[in-house]
Amino acid sequence: MTKFTVLILGSASASPTLNRNPTSQLINISEQYYLVDCGEGTQLRLRANKIKFQRINHVFISHLHGDHYFGLMGLLQSMHLLGRTTALNLYGPPELIKVIEIQLEVAKSTLSYPLIFHATNTEQSEVLYEDEKVVISTIVLKHKIPCTGFLFKEKEKPRKINIEAINKYSIPKYALNRIKKGEDFETKTGEIIRNSLLTFNSLPSFSYAFCSDTSYNEEIIDTIKDVNLLYHEATFTEEHLERAIKTRHSTAREAATIALKSNVNQLIIGHFSNRYTNLDVLLEEAKSIFENTHLAEDNKIFDVSKTQ
Numbered sequence: 335m336t337k338f339t340v341l342i343l344g345s346a347s348a349s350p351t352l353n354r355n356p357t358s359q360l361i362n363i364s365e366q367y368y369l370v371d372c373g374e375g376t377q378l379r380l381r382a383n384k385i386k387f388q389r390i391n392h393v394f395i396s397h398l399h400g401d402h403y404f405g406l407m408g409l410l411q412s413m414h415l416l417g418r419t420t421a422l423n424l425y426g427p428p429e430l431i432k433v434i435e436i437q438l439e440v441a442k443s444t445l446s447y448p449l450i451f452h453a454t455n456t457e458q459s460e461v462l463y464e465d466e467k468v469v470i471s472t473i474v475l476k477h478k479i480p481c482t483g484f485l486f487k488e489k490e491k492p493r494k495i496n497i498e499a500i501n502k503y504s505i506p507k508y509a510l511n512r513i514k515k516g517e518d519f520e521t522k523t524g525e526i527i528r529n530s531l532l533t534f535n536s537l538p539s540f541s542y543a544f545c546s547d548t549s550y551n552e553e554i555i556d557t558i559k560d561v562n563l564l565y566h567e568a569t570f571t572e573e574h575l576e577r578a579i580k581t582r583h584s585t586a587r588e589a590a591t592i593a594l595k596s597n598v599n600q601l602i603i604g605h606f607s608n609r610y611t612n613l614d615v616l617l618e619e620a621k622s623i624f625e626n627t628h629l630a631e632d633n634k635i636f637d638v639s640k641t642q
């Protein structure tokens with residue numbers, strides 16, 4: 335089984351509480367680390383979880399409200415102080431790079447590593463990153479300022495080789511890569527050996543959608559449909575619906591409704607207003623619509639590969 339986990343580094347909204355930092359999450363897909371949002375205190379949460387900063391090569395920032403990126407400058411600086419030379423890819427709204435550059439400029443500082451900035455298109459969903467294992471794209475959200483979520487999708491995995499059959503048919507090693515992709519094998523005499531005789535079905539592929547600050551928005555359903563795990567903010571309960579509408583946030587009931595309509599397997603709610611000292615009211619409200627709901631808690635790990 336390949337690894338696919340979500341580590342919650344911050345689950346509070348605008349300001350931190352004793353147990354909750356502002357938003358940040360670390361996604362681990364096959365031991366590649368992707369940092370999503372970087373609220374104040376993220377470095378300490380990474381340290382507490384024994385995550386080496388230098389293993390992060392991609393950072394995604396949803397929008398430019400401080401509770402989603404005020405920890406970024408400190409993290410960039412620490413990577414520099416630790417002697418990083420590997421390039422860091424940073425994805426976020428176009429103005430983000432200006433904020434970083436002005437801070438470096440006034441400090442007369444330059445980073446020891448290349449910072450490669452990719453401006454996100456906050457109007458239209460797009461692919462931000464792709465390799466042989468994963469595709470990462472944006473989810474356009476509706477908030478007070480331009481904001482995107484991020485969709486992490488594992489690609490279809492290679493078929494598993496049936497070693498016994500490979501030996502039985504004397505398949506040469508050079509052919510194995512193509513066989514893993516599903517191709518049949520043709521012998522020198524022109525005999526076709528079907529792929530189904532040589533392989534087992536591949537492992538399932540998983541997906542995770544991170545929906546940062548947003549008002550209730552059914553337009554995202556197409557993009558996040560059928561994901562294994564959905565994170566959706568739930569800043570308020572229905573009791574404070576008016577406040578949610580005014581601040582362009584969601585209630586727990588709304589987050590759960592999106593989960594239900596998107597046919598996801600599991601929902602995490604987070605970004606809780608600090609007016610709620612007991613989060614059970616949020617959890618119960620969400621569960622009344624979508625039973626498989628969990629609360630984001632700092633330092634908690636969700637295993638996406640166990641959410642089928």
Ligand SMILES: [Zn+2]
Pocket residue numbers: 347348357399401402547605
């Ligand atoms: Zn926020």
Ligand SMILES: [Zn+2]
Pocket residue numbers: 397399477547
């Ligand atoms: Zn916000």
